[in-house]
């Protein structure tokens with residue numbers, strides 16, 4: 001009798017399979033719906049004094065994040081689903097000693113509706129599935145191609161080869177475990193995500209990583225389409241500051257954002273982002289985007305931070321009109 005063959009564990013588990021009948025437009029619509037819903041969820045949680053993600057139905061391990069819509073929708077915009085279409089947000093973080101019980105109850109109800117809708121759409125799993133489809137259709141593959149080509153241009157690949165070392169890369173928001181498989185001789189990759197889709201992807205909220213433990217530990221950090229997923233502008237800033245602290249002295253940060261986050265935001269422009277990054281302590285080495293494109297990419301090296309002096313603490317309208325509200329604060 002022939003010996004039964006031992007099956008190898010596939011590099012991608014079923015969850016990371018991108019096979020889908022989804023049409024590109026449907027994927028984009030769903031992603032946008034998620035961004036709006038998750039933002040609403042975060043605002044409601046904040047107004048109720050709940051930690052982000054606490055009541056979440058999307059199986060996040062911690063104080064997750066919520067994406068910013070990169071479209072022209074405002075944070076109070078309609079989601080396109082009957083259950084949440086009527087939700088409007090005038091509330092700010094309550095902070096008052098005696099919250100209005102009725103309004104609190106109403107907000108709790110709204111939160112339940114929003115979470116129900118998130119669940120109905122399939123939760124973070126569905127969002128990740130659609131994002132991985134988007135990776136292929138909008139960018140002809142993942143952002144890692146851009147990152148790898150820049151590292152090669154900078155001679156990082158050569159340096160690692162000559163010195164017989166591998167650079168440690170923390171890939172935040174990894175939908176697949178093997179995005180950098182072609183670079184395994186010079187990169188040692190740790191893929192991580194709020195929700196792991198594969199045993200080789202560490203399930204971890206980046207914002208909750210121990211800064212002391214990780215200070216200067218990473219040669220490379222990738223934040224590709226992750227900062228725009230974070231709901232609160234201050235958390236986005238914190239994410240960038242944490243990344244700087246976790247990078248080694250000669251480390252590089254790779255950042256990718258949907259282009260409208262910088263070209264069509266009320267609160268962010270290319271110049272403003274550059275100034276914010278310089279203040280945090282990053283020097284821009286490379287950037288890439290094209291008119292009418294969907295994505296913008298940057299590569300930063302570590303530099304001395306500048307005094308913040310109250311800058312970037314508050315939203316500052318840089319341009320008006322029918323724009324989105326994407327913003328990063330420190």
Ligand SMILES: C[S@@+](CC[C@H](N)C(=O)[O-])C[C@H]1O[C@@H](n2cnc3c(N)ncnc32)[C@H](O)[C@@H]1O
Pocket residue numbers: 064065124128131132135142143172173174175192193194195204205206207223224225226229230256
């Ligand atoms: C749009 S997907 C981007 C995936 C991929 N990096 C790309 O460029 O296509 C965003 C991913 O970031 C993850 N994410 C968002 N905030 C995170 C955080 N604080 N820590 C870890 N992962 C996070 C989400 O769970 C999601 O899987």
